[in-house]
Amino acid sequence: MNTGIAHRPVLHSLLAAGAGAVAPHILELPLWIIAVFAIGAAWRYACEAFQWYRPGRFVRLTLMLLILVAVFRQYGTLLGRDPGMALLITLLGLKFLELKTQRDFVVSLFVFYLVILGSFLYSQSLWLGVWALLAVAACTAALMHLMQPAGMDLRRRLRLSGMMIAKALPLMVIVYLLFPRISGTLWGLPADAHSGLTGMSDTMQPGSIRSLSESSEIAFRVSFDGASPPARELYWRGLVLTETDGRGWRRAQPIATDKVSFTPLSAPLSYQVTLEPSDKPWMPALDLPATRPKDARLQSDFTLKHNDPVRERLNYSLSSYTRYRTGAPDRAERAATLRLPRNTSARVRALAEGWRRENDDPLRVAQAALDYFRHDNFVYTLNPPLLGDDPVDEFLFGTRRGFCEHYAAAFVTLMRAAGIPSRVVLGYLGGELNTAGNYLIVRQSDAHAWAEIWTPERGWVRVDPTGAIAPERIELGLDAVRRLEQQGVVLGSLPADAVLHALELGWFEYVGLHARWYWDLTNMAWYRWVVDYGKERQERFLTSLGLDEISWSRLVSLLFAVALVLTLAYALILLRRKKSVDPALAAYLRFCRELARTGLIRAPYEGALDFARRCTQRRPDLKDHVDNITGRYLRCRYSGHDSAEELRLLKREVSAFRT
Amino acid sequence: MSAVPAPGDVVLGRRQLFMLPTRFGLIFALLLVVQLLTAINYGNGLAYALTFLLGSLAVVSMLYTHRNLLRLRLSAGACAPVFAGEIAVFRAHLANDDSTPRFGVAVLHDKKEIASVDIAAHDSTDVEIPVTTSRRGYLAMPPVTLTTRFPLGLLYSWSRRIGLGQSCLVYPRPAEPVPRQTREDQTPEPAQGMKAGGDDYIGVREFRPGDSPRHVDWKAVARGETWRVKQFGGGYQATLWLDWDTLEGLGAEERLSVLTRWVLEAERDGMLYGLRLPEISFPPANGEQHQHECLRALALFGLKP
Secondary structure, eight states: OOOBOOHHHHHHHHHHHHHHHHGGGGGTSOHHHHHHHHHHHHHHHHHHHHOOOOOOHHHHHHHHHHHHHHHHHHHSOSOSHHHHHHHHHHHHHHHTTTOOBHHHHHHHHHHHHHHHHHHHTTOOOHHHHHHHHHHHHHHHHHHHHHHSTTTOOHHHHHHHHHHHHHHHHHHHHHHHHHSOOOSSOSSOOOGGGSOOOOOOOSEEOTTHHHHHTTOOOEEEEEEESSOOOOGGGOEEEEEEEOEEOSSOEEOOOOOBOOSOOEEEOSOOEEEEEEEOOOSSOEEOEESSBOSOOTTEEEBTTSOEEESSOOOSOEEEEEEEOSSEEEOOOOHHHHHHTTOOOTTOOHHHHHHHHHHHHHOSSHHHHHHHHHHHHHHTTOEEOSSOOOOOSSHHHHIIIIIOEEOHHHHHHHHHHHHHHTTOOEEEEEEEEOOEEETTTTEEEEEGGGEEEEEEEEETTTEEEEEOHHHHHOHHHHHHOHHHHHHHHHTTOOTTOSOHHHHHHHHOOOHHHHHHHHHHHHHHHHHHHHIIIIITOSHHHHHHHHHHTTOTTOOHHHHHHHHHHHHHHHHHHHHHHHHSOOOOOOHHHHHHHHHHHHHHTTTOOOOTTOOHHHHHHHHHHHOGGGHHHHHHHHHHHHHHHHSOSOOHHHHHHHHHHHHHOOO | OOSSOOTTOEEOOGGGEEEEEOHHHHHHHHHHHHHHHHHHHHTOHHHHHHHHHHHHHHHHHHHHHHHHHTTEEEEEOOOOOEETTSEEEEEEEEEEOSSSOEEEEEEEETTEEEEEEEEOTTEEEEEEEEEEOOSSEEEEOOOBEEEEOTTTSSEEEEEOOBOOOOEEEEEOOOOSOOOOOOOGGGOOOOSSOOOEEEEEEEEEEEOOTTOOGGGBOHHHHHTTOOOEEEEEEOSOSOEEEEEGGGGTTSOHHHHHHHHHHHHHHHHHTTOEEEEEOSSOEEEEEOSHHHHHHHHHHHHTTTSOO
16 A cells, blocks of 8 residues: 555645645634645645655654744643644645655545544534535545546546535434533543633723624524513613722622512513523523523522533523512612712712702602703714713713713712612613514624612612613614614604614615524524534434433434434445436337237337337328337437437327327 | 346356455544544534544445445456466456446455456456466466455455456477477378469579569569569478377476477478377368367376366
8 A cells, every 4th residue: 555656636636625624724723834734735736846855854854843843832832722733734734745655645634634623623603514514525535536546537536525425414414413412521621722702791891882882793692482572671681780980880799599589560571592602601681580590590689690601602591570579689789789989079979969859759860860861962872982080970071972881880870879779780782683583683782781770669670871862772772873873863863753764774785684684593503403512402302303311322222223224225226226228218118018008019129110010010090100109219219419309209209199 | 248247257246245444444433533532522513523424424435335346247358378387368357337437446366456447337348367377288267356445445345256267278388499200101291292372481483584573582682682582382391290109208298398399390380280199189280270279189188178
């Protein structure tokens, strides 16, 4: 096997396969690593094509050491996902210079398969899956080329490798679905396995939600068991911020409690959330959640917290009540939700105290604050001016232009100044209803901040100051606000039907939107069956097949049995003798069978013309038909030129022929 | 190109074919294990999918490997007789009666690969199998084995050893030239006089006017020599009996060798020669067929039929 092989044609195949395998890594690894691979490949190509200098053993060894050092300097280690992939790819580049025997080529190809697998550790997108399939086809065709350097041309190799993959795919699906999954890992993952996740941070600085609103990344998806509630009720509670230094807002330490301590006033809403990984433990839930999913705690501020940061897509079922009455906060909580930073300016305090003197009811005080926002030239904008050290004061008396976080922070500050327990709630508002799959898509850009005040009659009451100034944000979502702003509409100024008219989609946008929805639906299916197909999903799938509680060993036997049946079916198809009967002959034989019923049996030695002559002697009444069909048959078979029309007529006449 | 095998043809069936992974196949299996462990450790769906895809690909390639040899039809071609010590060339005829082409079919003889061929759909090809001969008589065609690694080189399929029932006639090794001994009463004599106008070249004579220009020895003319005319004669100059009994004192094999040499020389010299062996004799004649009959008799002398 260690024979040298014709290098140049095979090298082309190998280069194509290598390019396919390494390409996805361009997005993830430092560019010099890809460059080393490309240079190695190009160098070897030049050696074959232009008889360039080909480095000897010593040079190659030196280059290898240099690569090791470079990778080590890049990562500080040679172990782990990134350095591992970097080493694999750079050394493959170097290997190009060494390729000599068939074995060298084959080993390179096998490592390409490994490199393809490596790209999945960075992303499991649908596109990457499709790309990888093409790369596998290229590698397989290259392997074929190595084994049959002369006999098969490129088209034949590609076709055969495509056909083999097409046959392998159903087999793969069976093994994929049934191969027992474990939860957790075998050895633990390297430290760099999760990085680059976006999510809501647990503090709120001026501008933090604003920056999130730029991201169209999906935060989570929700499908309701019944109809989804109206947009103004879709307040997704993320976390509650109580402590403030006047500028930023932080969480207080809430108490984990698994007892629901509120009185529901409406029917429960049941829904499933698919939460994208955020590297944060917050689990958004519709205001207010009454149940807790597995591995999560329900906290005293009615938020859900996962036991670990969410690093994989999470699926949970919840039920919530949109109308409720909560109990009273305990003493510590009450104190915390009244505490104002010392630097709160006098005019802020004076403003709030004025309202408080006029109204006894906390809700009326809140209403006064909302009226203040509505009537004193406050503007809701996606591009607020930057604020200095005392943002609340500056916002209330200076800029008066702000985003939800400004309104929420200012409102809560005012309420506390008025002696009403209040806090900021961070979460998401609304979402885009994907009518294609009837579920709600909530993006990072739907991040929202609102306020809660405590009243003795109703407990914690949600107040959204943004709604006072920009009801469009609540009713129509951030995307609508953005589009209205682009059209120069002042928020809150137009009547409802004019707003809806301004938001009407052109046909182009309409098609784009639906395409986007179907694409998201496709992605959901991809997540369900590929990316998130772990132990839990598999159990659910097996249950749907009626195979719940199946043991590990029986699952493996089932897997082998089904795979075996499919393989045998393939064997039957692939290994059977292919009979290729000419369609014209088939039609003629049908004609002969029809004649045979009248006793006119064609002898084995009898030609078509002789038989026709004999037939017309015995049955002159059939002469026209027999002559016609025989003539067409002979022209189809022997005239040489393409006779599709003739064949069609022949078939028709044979079908019509009755003795 | 008939799909019905003629008697003596061997069509490779399922039971004649075997399969094992190659060394590359084992490395590939190792690769799959590494991939599976990675997939399990990262809980990575696509990694699982790729691992199982490659595994399935190997299983599917098994069918293709098997199909590459299945239903190949082997038959033996003719084998020209040779003299002992020469190389007999057997021909294996490989026919593909299917509509799928076969690639990289290797023919093994004595565990050595002789040839690797591709056979197009409904096509056939010949593979020559050279075998060194040592003894006179019939040499049976050695069994051959067909193998293939098609398409991915992960699996190795081979057939059982196939004997095609063909054999090659091996004439005795001609002895070193020995002066021809003939029995005294059978001194070679001209049986007939010279008869000009035949096909065999018998000599030259002086040019006489009227001679056909086609028979002029132009090469000699070009050298400046006198004009001569080539003479052709159809008659045989001599009748010769090559007799086993004249070689007394020699062993049987040596006698056969010497007689073989004489047959070759007599044929070369255009003589009429007869061969007399203890149990069989061939009356004097000449020509390839006669030579072959004589040589075959020598080759098979004393051997069981």
